[in-house]
Amino acid sequence: MNWADSFLRTLKENDVRLVTYVPDNVLTPLIAGAAADNYFMSVGATREDEALGTLAGAYMGGMRGVVMMQTSGFALIANALASLIVPYQIPAIIVVSERGTLGEFNIGQVTVARTLRPTLDSIAVEHHTLTDEATMPFIVDKSIKQAFTTQSPVVFILSPLLTGGNPLAAAKLK
Amino acid sequence: MTAPTIDAPDVKVLNRADLTKRLVAKLKCDEAVVAGIGNTNFDLYAAGHRPQNFYMLGSMGLACPIALGVALAQPERGVIALEGDGSILMALGCLTTIGMVKPRNLTIIIMDNGIYQITGKQRAATAGTADIVAIARGAGIADSHWVRDAAHFETLMSRRFDEGGPLLLAAKIDDQGGTAQTPRDPALIRQRFMRGLGTGRASALDG
Numbered sequence A: 001m002n003w004a005d006s007f008l009r010t011l012k013e014n015d016v017r018l019v020t021y022v023p024d025n026v027l028t029p030l031i032a033g034a035a036a037d038n039y040f041m042s043v044g045a046t047r048e049d050e051a052l053g054t055l056a057g058a059y060m061g062g063m064r065g066v067v068m069m070q071t072s073g074f075a076l077i078a079n080a081l082a083s084l085i086v087p088y089q090i091p092a093i094i095v096v097s098e099r100g101t102l103g104e105f106n107i108g109q110v111t112v113a114r115t116l117r118p119t120l121d122s123i124a125v126e127h128h129t130l131t132d133e134a135t136m137p138f139i140v141d142k143s144i145k146q147a148f149t150t151q152s153p154v155v156f157i158l159s160p161l162l163t164g165g166n167p168l169a170a171a172k173l174k
Numbered sequence B: 001m002t003a004p005t006i007d008a009p010d011v012k013v014l015n016r017a018d019l020t021k022r023l024v025a026k027l028k029c030d031e032a033v034v035a036g037i038g039n040t041n042f043d044l045y046a047a048g049h050r051p052q053n054f055y056m057l058g059s060m061g062l063a064c065p066i067a068l069g070v071a072l073a074q075p076e077r078g079v080i081a082l083e084g085d086g087s088i089l090m091a092l093g094c095l096t097t098i099g100m101v102k103p104r105n106l107t108i109i110i111m112d113n114g115i116y117q118i119t120g121k122q123r124a125a126t127a128g129t130a131d132i133v134a135i136a137r138g139a140g141i142a143d144s145h146w147v148r149d150a151a152h153f154e155t156l157m158s159r160r161f162d163e164g165g166p167l168l169l170a171a172k173i174d175d176q177g178g179t180a181q182t183p184r185d186p187a188l189i190r191q192r193f194m195r196g197l198g199t200g201r202a203s204a205l206d207g
Helices: A003-013 A029-035 A048-060 A078-085 A107-112 A116-122 A136-150 B016-026 B039-046 B063-073 B085-091 B093-102 B132-138 B148-158 B186-196
Strands: A016-023 A041-044 A064-070 A093-097 A126-130 A152-158 B032-035 B053-055 B078-083 B106-112 B144-146 B167-172
Touching: A003 A016, A003 A029, A003 A136, A016 A029, A016 B063, A016 B093, A016 B132, A029 A041, A041 B093, A048 A078, A048 B016, A048 B063, A048 B186, A093 B032, A116 A152, A126 A136, A126 B078, A136 A152, A136 B063, A152 B186, B016 B078, B016 B106, B032 B039, B032 B063, B039 B078, B053 B186, B063 B078, B063 B093, B063 B106, B078 B085, B085 B106, B093 B132, B106 B132, B132 B144, B132 B167, B148 B167
Parallel strands: A016 A041, A016 A064, A064 A093, A093 A152, A126 A152, B032 B053, B032 B078, B078 B106, B106 B167, B144 B167
Antiparallel strands: none
């Protein structure tokens, strides 16, 4: 079982059904895996804050959800996190595929990636960087349970150490 | 008085608080109402609190995405999003998502005064060039209409909200501000809304 299948299985085991996302190369196996499985309800969003809004509504309506995005998309959601998810105590499960490090070719991605962890730390949102398949199921399962029990969001940052990074990057690196 | 900037010369300028009261009076099946930041949720609150009301205190532009989420999670319940023109201009992409997903239990009502009323009445694109109904139709919400007058609104609201969607209505409204202030306790708003939707967590603290 690859990392994406394992991740989706842990979502299922925790009743997380709604998958809303803005696409990304690294996320493709998660997005495609969810779309191919009738358990999940997949909704492609046009922006990452829109996806968070849909997750918040679904949660209040009784359906647990996950939002998936790339690092650059994360930079669009500070307001949605700070004025919706955190104050309304929405247990949002957020997946960020990490670009901008470990073999990035686009300087814009490098710079925006540096805002990720400081932004989360500044509003005290729990985050975990997933680097290997062996520890991932424990981290993801326990953190999802913690999120729903404590009414708090959690962010999983998918490191290139786990995913192999952007498959298009290698050809562009010198 | 008619609104000059859209291709619907018989559209009259209405009032947000009045329309919101008329909407709430039509709700018979515990429909969920998600109201956007500022005047939109102030007037929803002013129309009389209901357990199925959600008041957004920040996150400008997200009333429709939140309503979409409720509609997907509870497909048997009618869900209504109330949003301002400035807010929807900030989040036009969500109309394309709703046009694609086509939730049959979602109704969107846009209160269009052509200004950012609450920040000092600055002019919005909807005052001169942007037509919300045309945009919504282009986004894939074919059933999008201008509200002609209060009687037309009453007729449009005399329906089941759990089927026949997605429907988008836009009303040209005057420049009046909201008529009440919503309590600003987000955790309490969420808990009460979830109880109203039957999803709230039971607690030993409940009396």
